[in-house]
Amino acid sequence: xxxxxxxxxxxxxxxxxxxxxxxxxxxxxxxxxxxxxxxxxxxxxxxxxxxxxxxxxxxxxxxxxxxxxxxxxxxxxxxxxxxxxxxxxxxxxxxxxxxxxxxxxxxxxxxxxxxxxxxxxxxxxxxxxxxxxxxxxxxxxxxxxxxxxxxxxxxxxxxxxxxxxxxxxxxxxxxxxxxxxxxxxxxxxxxxxxxxxxxxxxxxxxxxxxxxxxxxxxxxxxxxxxxxxxxxxxxxxxxxxxxxxxxxxxxxxxxxxxxxxxxxxxxxxxxxxxxxxxxxxxxxxxxxxxxxxxxxxxxxxxxxxxxxxxxxxxxxxxxxxxxxxxx
Numbered sequence: 001x002x003x004x005x006x007x008x009x010x011x012x013x014x015x016x017x018x019x020x021x022x023x024x025x026x027x028x029x030x031x032x033x034x035x036x037x038x039x040x041x042x043x044x045x046x047x048x049x050x051x052x053x054x055x056x057x058x059x060x061x062x063x064x065x066x067x068x069x070x071x072x073x074x075x076x077x078x079x080x081x082x083x084x085x086x087x088x089x090x091x092x093x094x095x096x097x098x099x100x101x102x103x104x105x106x107x108x109x110x111x112x113x114x115x116x117x118x119x120x121x122x123x124x125x126x127x128x129x130x131x132x133x134x135x136x137x138x139x140x141x142x143x144x145x146x147x148x149x150x151x152x153x154x155x156x157x158x159x160x161x162x163x164x165x166x167x168x169x170x171x172x173x174x175x176x177x178x179x180x181x182x183x184x185x186x187x188x189x190x191x192x193x194x195x196x197x198x199x200x201x202x203x204x205x206x207x208x209x210x211x212x213x214x215x216x217x218x219x220x221x222x223x224x225x226x227x228x229x230x231x232x233x234x235x236x237x238x239x240x241x242x243x244x245x246x247x248x249x250x251x252x253x254x255x256x257x258x259x260x261x262x263x264x265x266x267x268x269x270x271x272x273x274x275x276x277x278x279x280x281x282x283x284x285x286x287x288x289x290x291x292x293x294x295x296x297x298x299x300x301x302x303x304x305x306x307x308x309x310x311x312x313x314x315x316x317x318x319x320x321x322x323x324x325x326x327x
Contacts, residue, residue, distance in 0.1 A: 027270075034062035035091045039078030039099065041071045045291055049124055049255055050094045052287040056278035061271060062090065075099040076111065083117040087260035089267030092121065097253045098168050101310040105318040106166045106325040114311060117261050120304040122272045123254035124279060125293035128230035129169055130211040131176065131241070132223050134199040137206070144226045144244045147206065148180040160184045161199065161207040163192040166325045168253060169208040171314070172229060174321050175249055176208075199223065211235055212292035234292075254296060256303065272300050 034057060036050045047069060054065040070078035079099055085091035100114045112118070133141060141150050151157045160177070162169035165188035177184040187204060189195040192213045199207045199214075200222055207214075211234055217223040218235075227244040228234055229251040241249040257275065259268060278284055279295040288295055298306070 029059060029061055029063045030089075031063050032088075032090050033064040033066060034089075035066045035068050035085075037068045037070055037078045037082050037091065037093050039070060039072075039075030039093070039095060042069050045293070046094055046096060046255060048287065048291065049293070052284045053094075053124065053275065053278050056281055056284065057274050060274040060277055074103075076103070076107075080111045082258065082260060083112045085260050087262035087264075089259065089263050089271070091260065092271070093118070093258040094124070094255060095258065096255055097307075097310060100256070100258065100307060102166065102168065102171070102314050102318065103325075104311065105315050106323060107327065108324070109327055115308065118258040119261055119263055119268055120300070120307045121257040121259055121268055122275050122298055122300060122303050123256040123296045123306075124275065125288050125291075126230075126252050126254045126296050127210055127212070127293050128228050128234060128252050129172055129208055130214050130225045130235070130238075131172075131227045131229075132199065132207050132209070132214045132225045133205060134202060134207075134223055136202040136204065137224075139221075142224070142226070143239075144176070144180075144241070144246060147226060148182070151180070151182055151184070151206075157205055158182055158184050159187060159204050159206065161187045161189055161195045161204045163189055163195050163209050166323060168251065169210075170323075171317050171321060172249060172251060173208045175317065176246070179246055179248065196223075210292075215292065234294075254306075255293070256307070268300060272297075 036054065038046045038050050040046055050067045054067055058065045070081050075095060079093055079095060082091055082093040104110055104114055131144060133147060137150065141147050160173045162173055170186060173184065173186060192209050195207055195209055196213055198204050200217065211228050214223050214225055215235065218225065225235055225238045227239050227241045229241055229249055231250060231252055233240055276297040279297050285295060
């Protein structure tokens with residue numbers, strides 16, 4: 001993919017809020033430019049999230065905010081750019097988890113090290129995955145256990161699709177395959193849209209993808225979500241994988257914020273507070289809800305521990321799969 005840049009400058013005049021007697025006024029924004037780097041083209045979920053945050057960070061963190069789309073190499077170009085940026089608190093990566101937690105295990109020559117090169121700041125939102133069947137599967141199949149029994153009825157049934165090779169849904173499908181003792185053949189698509197179309201058309205019986213991609217097709221019964229990967233239910237009347245008896249498949253992913261490793265701690269802490277404030281604002285909540293992305297905003301150390309745990313979790317999963325990405 002050719003590199004594309006799309007800079008959206010969020011500028012405006014600063015209005016000083018009235019401060020009640022005895023209340024602490026928020027510090028003025030730093031008179032510098034904050035660059036939020038997104039490793040994918042404009043219009044995707046990460047780009048949308050960055051643009052939701054930008055106006056609020058302008059009032060609480062930096063006087064000017066740029067959303068910088070540095071697309072290419074599956075997000076690695078933008079990630080590497082942030083790694084090499086000055087650690088002055090004015091460059092920040094907004095990324096989905098796998099680029100920092102799975103890529104280190106599937107690329108032999110990755111130009112960055114997640115924990116050595118970055119400070120995990122906080123996450124903006126969480127999301128999880130759906131285990132979904134389409135019209136190729138009988139209506140009597142209502143649970144993952146039902147599907148496990150049905151899929152053993154023939155080799156033509158033993159197929160699942162995911163939106164990309166080497167991404168979380170790919171590995172979740174492999175983990176499910178092993179859990180039920182059936183070698184499901186993986187078909188990697190170039191994105192969620194063609195995957196969903198083949199699932200709707202009956203070309204494949206089963207898919208693993210973000211739940212939001214399949215929810216629009218539940219009401220008319222064209223798709224059926226058998227379980228979701230999150231710790232809590234996110235789709236009405238659909239159990240979690242733990243409730244379905246497969247707790248090892250539990251996974252909540254996130255869109256997280258990362259700064260260069262040597263960024264001063266006081267600026268990292270200030271950014272955490274600014275993001276936590278932003279994700280409480282009605283327009284941000286509404287924008288995230290539209291994308292089926294619940295706001296999160298954990299403390300910095302809590303988020304860092306989550307990233308560390310995810311890195312450790314995916315290592316043996318990827319290794320046992322034998323998958324190696326093309327450089």
